[in-house]
Amino acid sequence: MGIKKTVSVLGLGRMGSALARALGEKGYEVLVWNRSADKATPPGARRVGTPEEAFEADVVVTCLTSYEVQRPLLSKNIKVLVNLTSGTPEEARETAKWAEDNGVEYVDGVIMAVPQQIGTPGARIFFSGNGNHHVLDAFGEPVHVGEDAGLPALYDLALLGIMWATFGGYLQAVALMGTEGITPEKFTPMVAAWLTELGTMLPALGEETRHRDYETDVSALDINVSGLRMLMEANAQQGLDTALPRALHDLYERAQLKGHGTHSIASVIEVIR
Ligand SMILES: NC(=O)c1ccc[n+]([C@@H]2O[C@H](COP(=O)([O-])OP(=O)(O)OC[C@H]3O[C@@H](n4cnc5c(N)ncnc54)[C@H](OP(=O)(O)O)[C@@H]3O)[C@@H](O)[C@H]2O)c1
Known part of the structure; x- marks a missing residue:
């Protein structure tokens, strides 16, 4: 392995610290910058006092709370920016435009993992460009x-x-089962099996949305709206919050009111769109 590059990490929060540690473990020379002094410096990394010092590295990785926080820190002195701060597509495009205008090589990425997974094959990083x-x-x-x-x-x-x-649906269900003393430990294995089964139904659902052909001999929207009303009532009767079942009921009902009552659940996308 040749001489490794110097990589800076801006942001030593939960995720930034994990990124800096992983870079050190792979043999990179790592510089880190964080706004406040209270965050620990990851082993092997060198702390710098200003973002400008961090920009001397070959590559700068940013991992901050938001684009709002990140925007004022960026500088045309960065050579390659690997932006791992989460945001909206529009915010990412604005940053790419800023990089192009300022002669900074740009990689946009998002982290589909928790800090504990960083450095393992399970941590997927979606990137573009x-x-x-x-x-x-x-x-x-x-x-x-x-x-x-x-x-x-x-x-x-x-x-x-x-x-x-x-997760919202799961927590609502756990609360509902809990009103009758049924524990998450007993209930959760059924949920896991149910989610696997639901996963097998998604390709067909996706195809229906693509072709906008909602004929069904499985389950009509009418019956699902009726079921959602029962779910809302059952949660209310058991003394629980009904915001989530109500939101789903109202969404599905709007598709029913649009004339999709005899169609499949996939027709709800006509309201969403
Ligand atoms: N944690 C996860 O599981 C996870 C998973 C995927 C993606 N992400 C993404 O990774 C990014 C960081 O998340 P995190 O979990 O590491 O958050 P965090 O622990 O809350 O850390 C936030 C970081 O942003 C810095 N920051 C906040 N406001 C600032 C400001 N005004 N100026 C300069 N620095 C500022 C903080 O510095 P101070 O120490 O000075 O406050 C800290 O370094 C987010 O975009 C998040 O969506 C996180």
Whole structure:
């Protein structure tokens, strides 16, 4: 292995610290900068006092709370920017434009992992563009999702949206079962099996949205709206919050009111779109 590059990490939060540690373990010379002094310096890394000092590195990795925080820190003195701060597709595109205007090589990425997974093959990093992305290998498994700088954020938010909806549904169910003394320990294995089964239904659902052909002999929207009303009532009767079942009921019902009552669940996308 030849002489390793110097890589700076801006942001020593939970994720930034894990990234700096992984770079050190892969033999990079690592510089780190953090706004406050209270965060520990990862083993082997060298702390610098200002972002400008960090920009002397061959590659600068940013991992900060938001683009709002990141924007004022960026400088045209950066050679290669690997942006791993989460945001919207539009924010990522603005940063790519800023990089292009300022002669900074740019790689946009998002981290689909928790800090404890960084440096293992399970940590997927979605990235885009043609820039020098090799430092990403230190963090896990880089996955190229296209040229457009907005795409990693789009994948990130779409997948997180599924996670938040699923976790919300799970927590509502755990609360509902808990009102009758049924523990998560007893209930959760059924949920895991159910999620696997639901996963097998997604390709067909996706195809229906693509062809906009919602004929069904499986389950009509009417019956699902009726089921969602029962779910809302059952949660209310058991003394629970009904915001989540109500939101789903109202969404599905809007598709029903649009004339999709006899169609499949996939027709709900006509309201979302
Ligand atoms: N943690 C995860 O599981 C995870 C997973 C995937 C992606 N991410 C993404 O990684 C990024 C960082 O997340 P995190 O979990 O590491 O967050 P965190 O632990 O809250 O760390 C936030 C970092 O941003 C810095 N920061 C906040 N406001 C600042 C400001 N005004 N000026 C300069 N620095 C500022 C903090 O510095 P101070 O120490 O000075 O406050 C800290 O270094 C986010 O975009 C997040 O979405 C995180």
